[in-house]
Amino acid sequence: MQTCHSVHDLESFAIDKAPRAAYYIPEYISEAEEECLLRQIYNAPKPKWTQLSGRKLQNWGGLPHARGMVQEKLPHWLQSYTEKVSSLGVFGGHCANHVLVNEYKAGQGIMPHEDGPLYYPTVTTINLGSHAILDFYLPISQENQNQVPSTEDERHILSLLLEPRSLLVIREALYTSYLHGISPQNDDTLNSTVVNLDCCSANAGDTLERDTRVSLTIRYVPKVLKTPLLLGRRR
Ligand SMILES: O=C(O)CCC(=O)C(=O)O
Numbered sequence: 001m002q003t004c005h006s007v008h009d010l011e012s013f014a015i016d017k018a019p020r021a022a023y024y025i026p027e028y029i030s031e032a033e034e035e036c037l038l039r040q041i042y043n044a045p046k047p048k049w050t051q052l053s054g055r056k057l058q059n060w061g062g063l064p065h066a067r068g069m070v071q072e073k074l075p076h077w078l079q080s081y082t083e084k085v086s087s088l089g090v091f092g093g094h095c096a097n098h099v100l101v102n103e104y105k106a107g108q109g110i111m112p113h114e115d116g117p118l119y120y121p122t123v124t125t126i127n128l129g130s131h132a133i134l135d136f137y138l139p140i141s142q143e144n145q146n147q148v149p150s151t152e153d154e155r156h157i158l159s160l161l162l163e164p165r166s167l168l169v170i171r172e173a174l175y176t177s178y179l180h181g182i183s184p185q186n187d188d189t190l191n192s193t194v195v196n197l198d199c200c201s202a203n204a205g206d207t208l209e210r211d212t213r214v215s216l217t218i219r220y221v222p223k224v225l226k227t228p229l230l231l232g233r234r235r
């Protein structure tokens with residue numbers, strides 16, 4: 001297995017058939033690390049979970065906000081992964097300070113969306129438990145609505161298979177100019193729109209049954225505020 005310690009090493013994991021830039025590293029963490037992460041996630045206090053319509057999530061590091069994020073210290077079990085991923089140099093020399101943990105049961109997903117301007121324009125995802133198919137779409141905007149097809153199917157440009165223990169990195173135009181989402185299904189048939197099968201253990205034509213998947217989306221929020229607690233201490 002190739003090792004990956006810097007942006008330079010990362011280039012060898014670039015997915016050529018995707019617009020710039022997607023990187024996919026299979027078996028980025030071990031089975032023991034995967035188990036340990038899942039144990040920590042499910043050991044978190046119940047109120048840490050927020051139930052949304054198609055998934056539930058844990059937010060770590062603070063709530064991103066236009067005025068700045070009041071930063072919260074990451075727990076040690078996440079800190080080691082934010083450091084490991086940041087050492088790839090994907091956050092412009094900064095260390096990731098924010099992690100969303102998403103849990104999807106079979107049949108759940110996330111609507112096509114952009115991650116928005118509060119984050120540094122790179123997202124890194126550690127995949128746990130079960131696979132997902134991440135779909136990318138051309139967005140519709142005021143300016144391009146006449147040039148872009150109207151149905152979601154027609155705007156779909158490609159998909160990526162995310163297998164358990166892999167790392168995905170999305171940045172540049174693929175991050176800023178496309179939408180991404182996961183459709184709410186119980187299984188996925190791997191067709192020719194899945195462009196990273198060369199690097200996966202599953203094969204074209206396979207149908208993969210979904211089980212519970214947990215993703216860690218690790219990001220850097222550039223705008224942070226000093227904590228009110230610290231400000232309050234000044235005399
Ligand atoms: O679970 C995933 O891989 C996608 C999550 C996502 O798009 C997000 O948290 O913004």
Ligand SMILES: [Fe+2]
Pocket residue numbers: 113114115180
């Ligand atoms: Fe997203």
